[in-house]
Amino acid sequence: MRLTLREAVMSFARAPLLSALSIMMIAFSLYSFGLFGLVALNFRQRFGAVEERIEIEAFVDDSTNVETLANAVSEIARFPEVARALPVTKDEALERARRDMGEFKDVFDASFLPASIKVQVREGFRDPATVQRVADRIAAYAFVDDVRYGAEFVERLHDIRNVATGTGIVLGIAFAAVAIIIIAATIRITVLARAREISIMRLVGATNGFVRRPFLLEGLATGVLGGGLALLLLWLSFALIGRYIPLVFLERPMAIGGIAFGGMIGLLGSALSVWRHLRRI
Amino acid sequence: MIRFAHVTKEYPRTGAALKDVSFRIAKGEFAFLTGPSGSGKSTILKLIFLEERPTAGEIRVAGMHAAKIRGKEIALLRRKLGIVFQDFRLLEDRTAEDNIAFALEVTGAPRDTIGTRVGRLLTQVGLASKGTSYPKQLSGGEQQRIAIARALVNDPFVLIADEPTGNLDDRATRGIFQLLGDINSSGTAVLMATHDLELVRRHEHRVIEMNRGQIVFDSTDPAPRAAQER
Ligand SMILES: Nc1ncnc2c1ncn2[C@@H]1O[C@H](COP(=O)(O)OP(=O)(O)OP(=O)(O)O)[C@@H](O)[C@H]1O
Ligand SMILES: [Mg+2]
Numbered sequence: 001m002r003l004t005l006r007e008a009v010m011s012f013a014r015a016p017l018l019s020a021l022s023i024m025m026i027a028f029s030l031y032s033f034g035l036f037g038l039v040a041l042n043f044r045q046r047f048g049a050v051e052e053r054i055e056i057e058a059f060v061d062d063s064t065n066v067e068t069l070a071n072a073v074s075e076i077a078r079f080p081e082v083a084r085a086l087p088v089t090k091d092e093a094l095e096r097a098r099r100d101m102g103e104f105k106d107v108f109d110a111s112f113l114p115a116s117i118k119v120q121v122r123e124g125f126r127d128p129a130t131v132q133r134v135a136d137r138i139a140a141y142a143f144v145d146d147v148r149y150g151a152e153f154v155e156r157l158h159d160i161r162n163v164a165t166g167t168g169i170v171l172g173i174a175f176a177a178v179a180i181i182i183i184a185a186t187i188r189i190t191v192l193a194r195a196r197e198i199s200i201m202r203l204v205g206a207t208n209g210f211v212r213r214p215f216l217l218e219g220l221a222t223g224v225l226g227g228g229l230a231l232l233l234l235w236l237s238f239a240l241i242g243r244y245i246p247l248v249f250l251e252r253p254m255a256i257g258g259i260a261f262g263g264m265i266g267l268l269g270s271a272l273s274v275w276r277h278l279r280r281i
Numbered sequence: 282m283i284r285f286a287h288v289t290k291e292y293p294r295t296g297a298a299l300k301d302v303s304f305r306i307a308k309g310e311f312a313f314l315t316g317p318s319g320s321g322k323s324t325i326l327k328l329i330f331l332e333e334r335p336t337a338g339e340i341r342v343a344g345m346h347a348a349k350i351r352g353k354e355i356a357l358l359r360r361k362l363g364i365v366f367q368d369f370r371l372l373e374d375r376t377a378e379d380n381i382a383f384a385l386e387v388t389g390a391p392r393d394t395i396g397t398r399v400g401r402l403l404t405q406v407g408l409a410s411k412g413t414s415y416p417k418q419l420s421g422g423e424q425q426r427i428a429i430a431r432a433l434v435n436d437p438f439v440l441i442a443d444e445p446t447g448n449l450d451d452r453a454t455r456g457i458f459q460l461l462g463d464i465n466s467s468g469t470a471v472l473m474a475t476h477d478l479e480l481v482r483r484h485e486h487r488v489i490e491m492n493r494g495q496i497v498f499d500s501t502d503p504a505p506r507a508a509q510e511r
Contacts, residue, residue, distance in 0.1 A: 200370055203330070204384035204431065205360035207353050 019222060022186035026179055026226025027233065030262050033175040034234040034250070037258075040168050042247050047164075051157060054126050056119040056135050056149040064115070064143040072141055073117055081125040081134050086118045117144075128155045176265065179226075183269025187219050191277050198277070208278050215274045216267060223266020227259035282308050282438060282470060283329060288338035290324055290494075298324045300494045301338070306439065306472055311465045313481050314474040316491030322474040325491075326443050329472070330362050331355050343438060360388055363432030363440040363469070367447035369424045371416040377427045378403070378412040384434045402430040406460060422453030429460060439470040446477060454480065 077085040139147040283306040290299040299321045314322045327333040340347035381399045403409045406426040446454040465471045490498035
């Protein structure tokens with residue numbers, strides 16, 4: 001009697017413990033994933049601002065007349081790679097130089113600041129080769145004296161971006177794979193713990209679908225709960241670090257997507273282990 | 282109802298467990314399956330309820346080709362069979378009632394009918410007062426009665442029993458055997474594998490005797506080997 005009672009209590013306690021463990025493990029792997037995502041997001045945000053500064057400046061010969069310049073500007077603005085092209089007249093250049101130089105403003109005289117065209121490159125065309133090509137095309141205009149863009153800066157930026165994207169993709173896949181394996185393993189333990197029950201269910205005529213359903217549900221719930229927990233942890237980390245560094249948090253669709261992703265991983269993991277178990281007739 | 286035609290079963294490592302076995306079980310029949318250990322009795326039963334597939338030959342159970350059916354059909358076929366084992370196979374963490382109800386829930390039976398059905402079955406196996414007991418609180422004979430009640434939930438046309446009295450003493454054995462006889466009288470066929478030659482001898486039922494994977498004697502067919510040779 002006592003033994004029966006103890007066993008019943010134990011089998012009751014065993015399942016929630018295991019579930020809690022798998023929720024925590026999923027939360028942890030999704031949290032790591034999310035943390036990286038958050039860093040990447042913030043990185044990109046900053047990065048985007050820096051990237052927008054990629055600019056080609058074409059200095060124009062003094063003798064160029066205004067009309068030629070205006071024509072050239074609108075032509076350049078129609079290049080597919082170009083976001084914006086703006087003429088900078090001598091007076092504007094002088095104005096800007098004075099503002100930048102502050103106290104030396106009187107030293108400058110309009111005559112030795114050439115007029116120029118400032119060209120901003122569209123997003124997606126900011127790699128070194130494309131920027132170079134656009135610069136070359138602009139340099140081909142007869143009245144253009146000199147073309148400048150931060151070649152080194154563009155290259156550096158490009159490299160950083162490649163490395164960051166590559167690392168993000170690799171880590172993302174790795175974390176997702178680890179999470180799936182963890183769920184598959186934990187559900188497998190539950191499946192094995194209930195192997196007797198499963199075999200009896202099948203003996204009395206339960207369909208595979210019927211046997212599978214509770215496990216899939218468990219996997220889904222585990223994944224969603226893990227995802228939710230991960231989001232909570234992520235938000236706490238964000239709030240903590242956010243006190244020192246201004247950060248942006250995941251947008252709502254991203255957060256919901258993360259939880260859905262957790263659920264999907266859970267479903268996949270449990271489907272995997274139940275399928276493996278049921279495959280034998 | 283059940284028909285084996287030239288059935289051979291080979292297991293991956295141990296080789297042939299059945300060699301060219303042919304027999305029929307008719308509707309409402311009671312048949313013993315006897316023979317020494319390892320002669321293939323359990324293998325025949327497993328082929329009937331589709332835990333195993335034949336290597337060669339044809340098996341028909343309730344009109345279905347056992348070698349061909351897949352997936353959901355297997356489940357549907359098993360609902361037409363009642364299966365009982367030597368080790369009862371009850372769930373320890375459920376009461377007797379819940380063990381019986383479990384077999385109904387699994388097949389998606391309507392909830393409101395389960396209670397009365399379980400009550401009737403408990404009465405039928407003579408354990409109306411033990412519904413709320415756990416398997417560990419019941420004797421072996423009582424546990425087997427619960428297992429039989431569970432096997433009967435879906436009104437099977439045949440009860441397949443693999444040494445149902447193997448773990449029981451004489452008295453309990455007689456009780457279980459009496460119960461199987463009653464079940465058979467109400468129209469359910471019974472195919473029972475057993476070692477208990479005493480039991481077999483005392484009754485007038487059909488006997489199919491196995492040896493080394495072959496039928497060596499069948500009381501309804503006195504010359505099975507001659508028949509096979511033809
Ligand atoms: N799952 C299996 N894998 C491999 N070989 C098996 C398997 N099940 C049974 N066998 C072999 O098939 C043969 C027949 O076994 P089976 O269980 O049908 O005998 P049995 O007549 O029921 O014996 P017992 O009276 O001891 O229960 C035996 O030689 C056994 O070793
Ligand atoms: Mg056996």
